[in-house]
Amino acid sequence: MKFRSPSDQPIHVALTTGHTASIPPEGVELAPMFHKEASARGAVLFDDSGASAITPEARKAAISAAITGMLDGKAEDDFTAEGKPNLTRLKARLGFTVSREEADAVFTELTAKV
Template sequence: MKFRSPTHEPLHVALTTGHTAVVSAEGTELDPMFHREAVARGAVPVDSSGAGGDMQAQLLGRHLAIKDALNTMLNGSDKDDFTADGKPNLIRLKSKAGFAVTREEADAIFAELAKVE
């Protein structure tokens, strides 16, 4: 699948396995192992016609993936999934979501979940 950088600057994607890739503004074909992290860093999928994917759909997909990971943590019994102050452990959340999550993202989605319950 091909991805492009959301800006004119190349986007660097690195995995915890040590693999790296650079996504250009023109578009770069990426190995499937990079797809999740590329999207998490803001890369835009490019369809076969060369048009960029719907950014809103990407953001929603990311939001839902984080929400699912947080629900898994909430429904689990591992006390290490949360910090001493009750916030989601970002290392555990990253592991469950499959991509890096910022503290701001985690806290905002966690607050959403707390309102529902």
Template sequence: MTLKFRSPTDEPLHIALTSGHTAVVTPEGVELEPMFRREAIARGALAGDEAPSIQGATPQFDRKQVITDAINAMMDGDDEEDFNADGKPALRRLSARVGFQVDREEADAIFEELAKAGSQG
């Protein structure tokens, strides 16, 4: 079964999975196979009959907040494998928790913000 997704802006969204599969989500809409759906939503694509967003409006999906919540949950947990030897979140574990690929720079920036907020509070 396929589901139609649209780019929330006038620009197409390029989706690349770690498996090497790629897709492009156009403003007009395209049908996506299930393997692309989670990453498409993470990048702000509109699914189904959602109304197109207004130019400049923020997408409904807040990627940073999802990653922040996942890192907080990892820090509250007892699983030492959630973190690397340097104390930073393990990317594979973090990506599995959020359901989409998180890169090192993005994870580190959010982790540093959380560490600063924790040390101040």
């Protein structure tokens, strides 16, 4: 799958295995081992035409990874006063818009496991 940085700055991904990747704004093909971390860091899936090419499964996985990163980061601004994910912060991490219902469904699923 191809990923690109949503800004003009590349995204650097490093895994605990020691593998690293750089995701430029023009995009790059990534090995599957980088997909989850690339999505969590805000990289956007795209096809050769430059259009976003995210499947529902990949979208849910990206939202899940981003919310997990927000939970692990413990930044107060990442969540609303009600304890729900801040959609503005979530969108910035993902590079695409997420509805409140979609974010809440993934958040509920993640927190129910804990």
